[in-house]
Amino acid sequence: xxxxxxxxxxxxxxxxxxxxxxDKLYTYTFQNGTPRNKIQKILKLxxxxxxxxxxxxxxxxxxxxxxxxxxxxxxSCVNFGISGGTNGDMLTLMIxxxxxxxxFDNVVLQVDHxxxxxxxxxxxxxxxxxxxxxxxxxxxxxxxKNNFYYYNIPFYRYLKYDKVVGFRELLSTILNKKPKTHLxxxxxxxxxxxxGVSGAIPFIINKENEEIxxxxxxxxxxxxxxxxxxxxxxxxxxxxxxLRALKTRVPSLLDYVSIFDDKEKYxxxxxxxxxxxxxxxxxxxxxxxxxxxxx
Numbered sequence: 001x002x003x004x005x006x007x008x009x010x011x012x013x014x015x016x017x018x019x020x021x022x023d024k025l026y027t028y029t030f031q032n033g034t035p036r037n038k039i040q041k042i043l044k045l046x047x048x049x050x051x052x053x054x055x056x057x058x059x060x061x062x063x064x065x066x067x068x069x070x071x072x073x074x075x076s077c078v079n080f081g082i083s084g085g086t087n088g089d090m091l092t093l094m095i096x097x098x099x100x101x102x103x104f105d106n107v108v109l110q111v112d113h114x115x116x117x118x119x120x121x122x123x124x125x126x127x128x129x130x131x132x133x134x135x136x137x138x139x140x141x142x143x144x145k146n147n148f149y150y151y152n153i154p155f156y157r158y159l160k161y162d163k164v165v166g167f168r169e170l171l172s173t174i175l176n177k178k179p180k181t182h183l184x185x186x187x188x189x190x191x192x193x194x195x196g197v198s199g200a201i202p203f204i205i206n207k208e209n210e211e212i213x214x215x216x217x218x219x220x221x222x223x224x225x226x227x228x229x230x231x232x233x234x235x236x237x238x239x240x241x242x243l244r245a246l247k248t249r250v251p252s253l254l255d256y257v258s259i260f261d262d263k264e265k266y267x268x269x270x271x272x273x274x275x276x277x278x279x280x281x282x283x284x285x286x287x288x289x290x291x292x293x294x295x
Contacts, residue, residue: 019155026158026170030130033173038080039127041183042093043134048102051075052286054186055090056110058083059231062272064108065282066185072286079186081110082124086117087211089124092140094218099136106225107215108289111250112233112243112257113201115209119143126161189275190268197270200238205245212250227289229254232281234270235261254288256281 035041052075054064060081069077080093090109097104120128125144131137132150141147149156158165181188219226228250233240235258243257259281260266266277273281 016154019153023154023158026155026165027130029170029173030165034176035183036169036173036177036179037127038082038181038183038186039093039096039124042080042096042100042102043131043137045097045102046100048100049076049104050078050102051105052077052108053104053106054079054081054108054110055085055093056081057085057114058188058272059112060085060110061181061186061188062190062268063231063278063281064285065187065189065279067187068279068282069286072283073290075105077185081186083188084121084123086114086119086121086124087111087209087215088117088119089121091211091215091218092120092124092128092136094215095140096134096136098218098222103222104224106227106289107219108227108229108285109212109215110231111212111228111246111253112230113199115212115246115249116202116206118209118211122161123164126164129157129161130165132157187278189278190272191275192268193265193274194269195234195236195264195267197234197236197238199271201233201240201242203239203242205242205249208249216251227254228252229285230257232256232258232260232266232273232277234264234267237270254285256284259284 030040035044051073052066052069054060054066058081061079061083064079064081066077066079069075082089094107120140125141128137128141129150132141141150146160216226230243230246230253240257246253247255260277263277266273266280268274268277
């Protein structure tokens, strides 16, 4: 029995040491490798300034062509939209940017069906876990039920979020493989034409969103111009008219929900524009922002 106990102890010791070493390897690689997503970009960027910064979900990432904006305005631009991103994700990005002295003259935030969402998305949390000892990241992850395990069980965080920060991503970082999205501008266009529908607009739009209120306060404290917009949806998406309620929820919302109702060729699917639609939408939006600021 004694020999068996020693044998079990040795196995457990090997497992623990292996997890500890793997945790160190993954953390060092993600913290020191070339950024492969927008969260890593903000965490590693220091003392930068952009004239225009766009935040939101894939309906920002796939729709806003910052290179085009730079050509039209002569101003610097970055697209921080993240597929599946929530308002909580965007608020956290803005807080991280402030800590790293990244400043913006104008912040433009997409608001639509995501108005009802709260907290951080799972993919966003996954991208944060290599940086759990960053003070702002630590503050955000305090709200997560797995927070204790992140700090007390080596490698647990990488096992839990293997799809996002697992071996494949580790290898891509080590090999300095370029991400799909060009992070300098952040635009990730869609190619093709379609009207496929996935999901629906909530039947009831909440009366308020605390994270958007926090964003408004943060931008006011910084002295940054803040603009809200709703990107186009095709006519076939369920409950589209319910988004009209956002006009009473969000100050000075720029509403583009129906602007391409007669231009189906601009849609990749019902919730996303293709590259031609994105270029036309970018043109319209940036010109309206100039007018909006003037007025």
